[in-house]
Amino acid sequence: MAKIYILHENDDWTVHLTNRLEELNLPYEAWHLDKGIVDLTAEPPEGIFYNRMSASAHTRDHRFAPELAKGVLAWLEMHHRTVFNGSHALNLEISKINQYTALEKNGIKTPKTIGAAGREEIIEAAKKIGETSFITKHNRAGKGLGVQLFHSINALEAYVYGPDFEEPVDGITLIQQYIQSSEPFITRAEFIGGKFFYAVKVDTSEGFELCPADACRIDAAFCPVGEGEHRPKFEILEDGIDPEQIDRYETFLKDSGIDIAGIEFIRDLQGEVYTYDVNTNTNYNSEAEETANKYGMLELAEFLGKALKEKFVTK
Template sequence: MSKIYVLHENNEWTIHLQNRLEELSLPYELWHLDEGVIDLSSEPPEGVFYNRISASSHTRDHRFAPEFTEAVLAWLERHGRIVVNGTRALRLEVSKVNQYMALNAGGIQTPKTLAAVGKKHIIDAANSLGMPSFITKHNRAGKGQGVQLFHSVNALQDYIDGANFDEPVDGITLIQQYIESPESFIIRHEFIGGKFLYGVKVDTSEGFELCPADACSIDDMFCPTDKPQTAATAKFEILKNYRPAFIDAYEAFLQENDIQVAGIEAIQDADGISYAYDVNTNTNYNSDAEKIAGQFAMLELAKYLAARLQES
């Protein structure tokens, strides 16, 4: 029997999708791909395979989940199985450099960014950027990992020479233009089936940790897991009647890169220019914000997977 197969490495981020699949009485199976064995001479089962492996898997001691998942995806794609968020999506998920190059190729503006390996070259990159304020981030990250704001190269030097320097898992540190928004928020644009679903306004006044999931690790200080949100206090707010002109370019970017499910984060500067700076292909949703808005992305995702299952 054909099923929906969910490829993942984090049970807590998968439970909401499981609930929706069960609500719709859909056959499914979870493949936890932090480790395992794959017989490349065998044929995969029939069905739809939805990849939601995260760039932050190494923070959960699943260091090689992306690499193993890429092997599984190659096997599935070789045999012509229906794959949602396949090899190309995974490669963008685990590399912001790949994301920015693909976004730029689609005519989408991103912040000026330099990629550096080695502490000396990180400093060289900051000097080359030539901006009074800038941020650092990891090339393979997630959950805001490695994101810090600096107001001088000297401050960056103190950081990388200190005990708290956070070495990126792939060795690549990004030095990036700091886009200062007139108000402390970014907007995350959610897409299912490659089509825009909604935009969610995210309050950034407390820091760069922007995890929208209900189940975040204890380290995720700025993720709203302690108490329910209200419309007045919400860190995450789904916007009504929101569809800016650049959504068409975002949808075209997703189609060009064979990405069906994603969240694209963007920030607007004082001149009204929007910069896309992160593409999340294992996107999560905030249930408090969805209850207030009456929109439920995991339900829409389950319906989309059900439609794809009919094609298998």
């Protein structure tokens, strides 16, 4: 029997989708790719395949899961299986350099960025970028890995040559222009089936850990705004985002072979939009969704169910 196959490496992030698939009585099988075999002498099973491999897999001791997923996706695509978030999507998931070049190719503005391999080269890149304030981040990242804000080259040197320096898993550190916003928040636009689903406002006043999944929570779900006043860290926006910006994102996703993603952007003090992250292993925040009565994993499960039915039931 044809099924929905989920390629992943994190049960905590995947169970919310499988719960929805069970709720809809859809047949599925999860492939946890921290270990496995790619049998090029065999054909893949019949079904549709959804890849949600994460760039941060190595932080869960699944160092080579993305590489294994690359092989599995190549095998599936060789046999012309229906794959959502296939090889092209994974190439962007595990490299912000790939993300930024693809975004810019599609006319989407990104912060000024320089990649560097080597500690001396990181300092050289920071000098070259010519910004008073800048941030570092890992090229293969997720979960805010390696994100640090600096206001001087001296502060960067102390970090890079000090004991707290975080070595990137792929050896590449990015030096990036710091975008100052009038308010401490960013916006994340969610897309399912290549189409805009909703936008969520994310409070950044407590730092750069912006993963919306319930399993990513650090302490409390709410952060203080003022005495006696609180606001949620994640809040789904009623008015969404600019339609022209949505169109540009949807065109970018289509051109990049991405079906499901969260795209993060920020506005500077002059109101100009900078897009800085494409997450193809997108997660959703349960409290924000309950408040707005919009449910990403349910929408995703319905999308996968429809695709399965169209390919194997409807003739």
